[in-house]
Amino acid sequence: MGIEVVVEGLTKTFGRQNIWQDLTLTLPPGEVSVMLGPSGTGKTVFLKSLVGLIRPEEGSVLIDGVDMVNSREKDVYEARKLFGLMFQDGALFGSMSLFDNIAFPLREHTRKKESEIRRIVMERIDMVGMLGSEGKLPGEISGGMRKRAGLARALVLDPKIILCDEPDSGLDPVRTSYVSQLLIDLNAQIDATMLIVTHNLDIAATVPDNMGMLFRRSLVTFGPREVLLTSDEPVVEQFLNGRRAGPIGMSEEKDQATIDREALHGIVVGEATERRIVPQLEPTPGLPVRQAALRRRERVLGMLSTLPPAAQRAITASFAAEGQP
Numbered sequence: 001m002g003i004e005v006v007v008e009g010l011t012k013t014f015g016r017q018n019i020w021q022d023l024t025l026t027l028p029p030g031e032v033s034v035m036l037g038p039s040g041t042g043k044t045v046f047l048k049s050l051v052g053l054i055r056p057e058e059g060s061v062l063i064d065g066v067d068m069v070n071s072r073e074k075d076v077y078e079a080r081k082l083f084g085l086m087f088q089d090g091a092l093f094g095s096m097s098l099f100d101n102i103a104f105p106l107r108e109h110t111r112k113k114e115s116e117i118r119r120i121v122m123e124r125i126d127m128v129g130m131l132g133s134e135g136k137l138p139g140e141i142s143g144g145m146r147k148r149a150g151l152a153r154a155l156v157l158d159p160k161i162i163l164c165d166e167p168d169s170g171l172d173p174v175r176t177s178y179v180s181q182l183l184i185d186l187n188a189q190i191d192a193t194m195l196i197v198t199h200n201l202d203i204a205a206t207v208p209d210n211m212g213m214l215f216r217r218s219l220v221t222f223g224p225r226e227v228l229l230t231s232d233e234p235v236v237e238q239f240l241n242g243r244r245a246g247p248i249g250m251s252e253e254k255d256q257a258t259i260d261r262e263a264l265h266g267i268v269v270g271e272a273t274e275r276r277i278v279p280q281l282e283p284t285p286g287l288p289v290r291q292a293a294l295r296r297r298e299r300v301l302g303m304l305s306t307l308p309p310a311a312q313r314a315i316t317a318s319f320a321a322e323g324q325p
Ligand SMILES: Nc1ncnc2c1ncn2[C@@H]1O[C@H](COP(=O)(O)OP(=O)(O)OP(=O)(O)O)[C@@H](O)[C@H]1O
Pocket: 014, 019, 037, 038, 039, 040, 041, 042, 043, 044, 045, 046
């Protein structure tokens, strides 16, 4: 099973620019979480902070007893092996075949024999549906395939935590839904903790167990998906509806003067519309039941009375629809 990630009081500044402050959240073990947020709110910086590639000034990130913020580089390096990272462009080496790209972490970090490496690499290539393409160079395949190859590479060291930075960027809507299904299928197969950073509303609506959103240097919310999906916070409303009216502007956020000026010109925040929550994706038939979904159900039922009423109603309705009242 995946590992819990406990983030407490995290604050990061570059020079005089405060990226975010006092972020506190827990990624439940083995569950899939999504972090939303307008461009530039520091989602990538957050992912890099979890793996210790960026060191925030304050706070802690506890993973299996190691604090990725305050520990010695040697310990952080060791703990980093628990992670699988999938970056926006797949981050593949252009002159290496897909096979060699995917084998790279195994050759770099383990002493496995070539025959064993071949077995693992082919198994992961199969998992992401790319058997037959292993001899190709990254330049010879589409963006969607490069993403999947990046995901296969993230999987070779049997990660306990998988971080995906915008798995949908540059993909058409059809390829994006394949990636969404792939993420859920992988979760069912390996039960790793997953955090996905995305702007994509379809991924956000259908993939995660938990959702959070970064805005104005803090976490607007983080918790079971239904909390964000039923939230009437103006920034969440605006983001989920892709509207111009609201606190998010072209360069991240608007000041009050801009909001007032827009109101004068008739650009007003719309009425809060009742949002329909679409069901979460299920693993492809034939794959194991997602253990995280079973654990989440118990966890969420245990915290139900602490959640906002709209989220409680949505959760009760979705459990009832699954035939598990
Ligand atoms: N190494 C760095 N040095 C200085 N500033 C940085 C560094 N890395 C990121 N930043 C700044 O931190 C801010 C947040 O960047 P980040 O890439 O995390 O945003 P994001 O939310 O992932 O954006 P997007 O959705 O557009 O990818 C930006 O203003 C960026 O310029």
